[in-house]
Amino acid sequence: MSNMLEINNLHAGIGETQILNGLDLTVNSGEIHAIMGPNGSGKSTLAQVIAGHADYRVSAGTVSYKGEDLLEYEPEERARRGIFLGFQYPVEIPGVNNAYLLKAALNAKRRHNGLAEIDAFEFLQLARKKMSDLGMDPVFLNRGVNEGFSGGEKKRNEILQMAMLEPELAILDETDSGLDIDALKAVAAGVNALRDPARAIVLVTHYQRLLDYVEPDFVHVLSDGKIARSGDKSLALELEEKGYEWIREAAAG
Amino acid sequence: MSTDPSNLDSLVNRRYEHGFVTDIETDSLPPGLDEDVIRAISARKNEPEFMLEWRLKAYRHWLTMQEPEWAHLHYPKIDYQEISYFAAPKSDKDKPQSLADVDPKLLETYDKLGIPLHERARLAGVAVDAVFDSVSVATTFKEKLNDAGVIFCPFSEAVMEHPELIKKYLGSVVPRRDNYFAALNSAVFSDGSFVYIPKGVRCPMELSTYFRINAANTGQFERTLIVADEGSHVSYLEGCTAPMRDENQLHAAVVELVALKDAEIKYSTVQNWYPGDEEGKGGIYNFVTKRGDCRGASSKISWTQVETGSAITWKYPSCILRGENSVGEFYSVAVTNNMQQADTGTKMIHIGRNTTSTIVSKGISAGRAQQSYRGLVRVLPQASGARNHAQCDSLLIGKECGAHTFPYMEIKNPTAKIEHEATTSKISADQLFYCRQRGISEEDAVNMIVNGFCKDVFKQLPMEFAVEAQALLNVSLEGAVG
Structure with missing residues (x-):
């Protein structure tokens, strides 16, 4: 197992508000990490900083990805190097065909890796296969990106994109929130299918629920912008039982 | 002043006063406009008397008119005496002799647009015989059209060969006195295209000015007339995506379409004239009058336009829905960037019963550009059962541009059904970040979103x-983003 993502003493915020206060995290390939924590603890900020959202400013610390300084790269360069963010609120892009976006994304990555672009026929075959694995109606390919999708459909669409792009580091930001049990199972199956010794997955989640279906190797609890406690999957169950206050008190005491 | 064409020489010679260099092969009139200039234009083209009279009447009326000021456009006053109203096409000797002589920037743009190599030379104005022989291709098309009985020729040729059709239809949709720019065009029009599709004929190919044999520069005052006789069908393509070489700043074209009973005309335009530099200097002023007359029952006229060029655009392709059950359509994408200004839209005039019109307008503004949609839907008292649906969407890129919508509706019949939808949106930072997170560059993301908007x-x-x-x-x- 090699070192995929290494975060040291990360301080970051949005505007004048400081959100992450010295966060450390190491993720190796082949691992699944769950990052939990109460609202406002900095979970989504961590995801956005890794993906390179311009609104988030890093004031101190380092983020290295496969041995390179990740913060040097533009968002699209990070994506092409294998980082995928599953958005908490996937945006709608009216009129832009879902298949078109997906194919453009796939080819941007293939070009970066020196591979030939995938043609329309190969692409459709691949997309149909992945969609059937996820239990998605192929008709979604021809709709506008997330245009008029239900919450569950948007999240499945994120998982479809992940399955197509085969990232090395996937960060799923509250992908489980707002899903009914069938959608949750479908999303979990999609994540489990991507489990691979060469890939790392970071699940950002508020609830334990998703972890019943995707078993993490490590669970971290964020509090006030840093990791307050790390453990194995039993930590998630303990949290479920005792609530986040328990961590906060423990951190304070 | 004298009306004798023999005075031509003295007119032509007037250029010496302005220090012009004479060249036997170039054949231009000096700047300025009066009745003698119009006589000279007409004489150059060997026009019959009726055509000259028509031009002169237009000119005399134009003198009484005022340049319109109601459009949401700002530009310096045009001095109509500073313009030269007749310039024959350049001789091959003055043109670039090969692509190597053409501005590399222009060639770069052709490359981005994916224009085939052999077309680049023609577009860049390279002397034709130095490049390839297009005559054989054109001849094949001409034969095919002849077999179908379709007339497709330069306007000046039609004046000579088909005067009865010209007399019958010219100015029957856009009268000489219609508006300031149409009157000017009527007086001085240089050339253009004439199309006649006989009864019941479905034109065997899409007609394009591109394939016309005499494809020489038709100049700044283009005149197009298309007549689709009963039950006929034609699709006409105007313009070109590639930037055209053009030295004239003012363009005032007129396009007239006539669709008789059960006929259908589809007119598609891609306009990409020079928009000027980033400060708006040097761009083309484009004042166009385009109108179609659904003269017969169940006829249909459809305008589709993609407008990306010109510094100033003033253009409202319209349909007069005279025949019962006739259909008018207007589909438009207009892009303004940097300092470009566009005031564009359509008019749908419902006269016949059960007439239907559809308007879909997509405006995109970036840079410091200003764009207005101006549309009129008029339903006359006798037009019972008229229906119109209009959708006008604006997309803004950046903070310094503007989009304006001026929909006018005059509904005089209570049975009419009129719907108007309008939206204004911005490309959001969230949309861009989403695409970039998927590995797509910012520029490609903007293109993708804009193309989705125009779909x-x-x-x-x-x-x-x-x-x-x-x-x-x-x-x-x-460069519109970032």
Whole structure:
């Protein structure tokens, strides 16, 4: 197992508000990490900083990805190097065909890796296969990106994109929130299918629920912008039982 | 002043006063406009007397008119005496002799647009015989059209060969006195195209000015007349996605379409004239009058336009829905970037019963550009059962541009059904970040979002035109973000 993502003493915020206060995290390939924590603890900020959202400013610390300084790269360069963010609120892009976006994304990555672009026929075959694995109606390919999708459909669409792009580091930001049990199972199956010794997955989640279906190797609890406690999957169950206050008190005491 | 064409020489010689160099092969009138100039234009073209009279009447009326000021456009006053109203095409000797002589920047743009190599030379104005022989291709087309009985020729040729058709239809849709720019065009029009599709004929190919044998520069005052006789069908493509070489700043074209009973005309335009530099200097002023007359019952006229060029655009392709059950359509994408200004839209005049019109307008503004949609839907008292649906969407890129919508409706019949939808949106930072997180560059993301926004219009264009139009949009919006 090699070192995929290494975060040291990360301080970051949005505007004048400081959100992450010295966060450390190491993720190796082949691992699944769950990052939990109460609202406002900095979970989504961590995801956005890794993906390179311009609104988030890093004031101190380092983020290295496969041995390179990740913060040097533009968002699209990070994506092409294998980082995928599953958005908490996937945006709608009216009129832009879902298949078109997906194919453009796939080819941007293939070009970066020196591979030939995938043609329309190969692409459709691949997309149909992945969609059937996820239990998605192929008709979604021809709709506008997330245009008029239900919450569950948007999240499945994120998982479809992940399955197509085969990232090395996937960060799923509250992908489980707002899903009914069938959608949750479908999303979990999609994540489990991507489990691979060469890939790392970071699940950002508020609830334990998703972890019943995707078993993490490590669970971290964020509090006030840093990791307050790390453990194995039993930590998630303990949290479920005792609530986040328990961590906060423990951190304070 | 004298009306004798023999005075031509003295007119032509007037250029010496202005220090022009004479060249036997160039054949231009000096700047300025009066009745003698109009006589000279008419004489150069060997026009019959009726044509000269028509021009003179237009000119005399134009003198009484005022340049319109109601449009949301700002530009310096045009001095009509500073313009030269007749310039014969350049001789091959004055043209670039090969692509190596052409501005590399222009060639770079052709490359981005994916224009085939052999077309680049023609577009860049390279002397034709130095490049390839297009005559054989054109001849094949001409024969095919002849077999079908279709007339497709330069306007000046039609005046000579088919005067009865010209007399019958010229000015019957856009009268000489229609508006300031139409009157000016009527007086001085240089050339253009004439199309006549006989009864019941479906034109065997899409007609394009591109394939016309005499494809020489038709100049700044173009005149087009298309007549579709009963039950006929024609699709006409105007313009080109590639930037055209043009030295004239003022363009005032007139296009007239006549659709008789059960006839259908589809008119598609891609306009990409020079928009000026980033400060707006040097761009083309484009004042166009385009109108179609659904004269017969169940006829149909459809305008589709992609407008990305010109510094100033003033253009309202319209339909007069005279025949019962006739149909008018207007699909438009207009892009303004940097300092470009466009005031464009359509008019749908419902006269016949059960007439239907559809308006889909997509405006994209970037840089410091200003764009207005101006549309009129008029339903006359006798037009019972008229229906109109209008959708006007604006997309803003950046903070310094503007979009304005001026929909006018005059509904005089209580049975009419009129719907108007309008939206204004911005390309959001969230949309861009989402695409970039998927590995797509910011520029490609903007192109993708803009093309998605325009999809409803692009799907109306003939296939290859649509592909070119998409590429054109991308080039037009280069540097609009970031």
